[in-house]
Amino acid sequence: MRNYDPDRPVPPEAVERLLAHATRAPSAGFAQGWGFLVLTGEADRDLFWTASTPEGQGMTGWLAGMRRAPLLVVAHSNRSAYLDRYAEPDKGWTDRDPDRWPAPYWDIDAGFASLLMLLTAVDEGLGACFFGIPPLRVESYREAFGVPPDFSPIGAITVGYPAPDRRSPSLKRGQRPPDQVIHHGRWTGRRAI
Template structure:
């Protein structure tokens, strides 16, 4: 598939065929492509939790959702045969940038906050997640990136033995689209055009506030 076509087709898929697993070779390409993402200082401060068996996936949903009957969204999402949870590792970046070619040895929280006003460990892991989404499209599958509620992160770590230093940036569900897949009503807002969001040479428009 041409890259432009992959971009055109990319969307969040929220329902999956539970009877069609993701082929192992496709799963491995998803993960290998994620590792091609850029990272500050080539720190590569990411890790990926792969959940495929019914028991593993049930444990994920139990840890990250509240008790009670699932709503329509959760019912459809739980059909995904593959879940990949991308984690960022802040310490990997602090350690990398303390090396001689960088020299940021001060680990004081104020110094760290000043040097990293944008948490690149999360940004880079997010870019790795996007490569998985694009790979899924190229392989003829559907995928969705969604968040892990902040108050459920501890339960997620406990369920799968995740060390404290790793933080989930979200989860990528992957599978073949199901019959109930539908486009999000949010898309009715329309895609913003280039002229609305691109500022050439100087900020322009009426959104300066």
């Protein structure tokens, strides 16, 4: 979803369900090392776009439709919560070494929580889009909203009712055929492009 109806706010009970489902996402060691910044007011949403948008992108193209979303939720991960949790006696990694982790589960788990919000949006008859904050704008975003240093924004989600013209140019690419992405028992088929 890249274009929203700015005159239809997301009902408060739908916002509550989005967030309730997000907090029930799986997390390694049940660390729950996520945090969500919820922006419903116009001033807060404007501040988000000002703080996170690269210079010169303004209200053009796909961003113009995204800016009309009446709800923004920024998902954050907290690596320290996982390192602390796995230093507890039932886990036993007292050195808190992030190199023990085969993947950054703090980010993965915040992604799981974000996906649950996206799925809930669909169930509520809403549209939504997950996107990243450009690396060069993360610090201005942090400063604008007082995000603590332990929390890293992994992505933002726009949510709202679809505008009549809601298509994404990315959809023109089409979906990859199943034989390119699903492999049973042994990796087969051609390499991903």
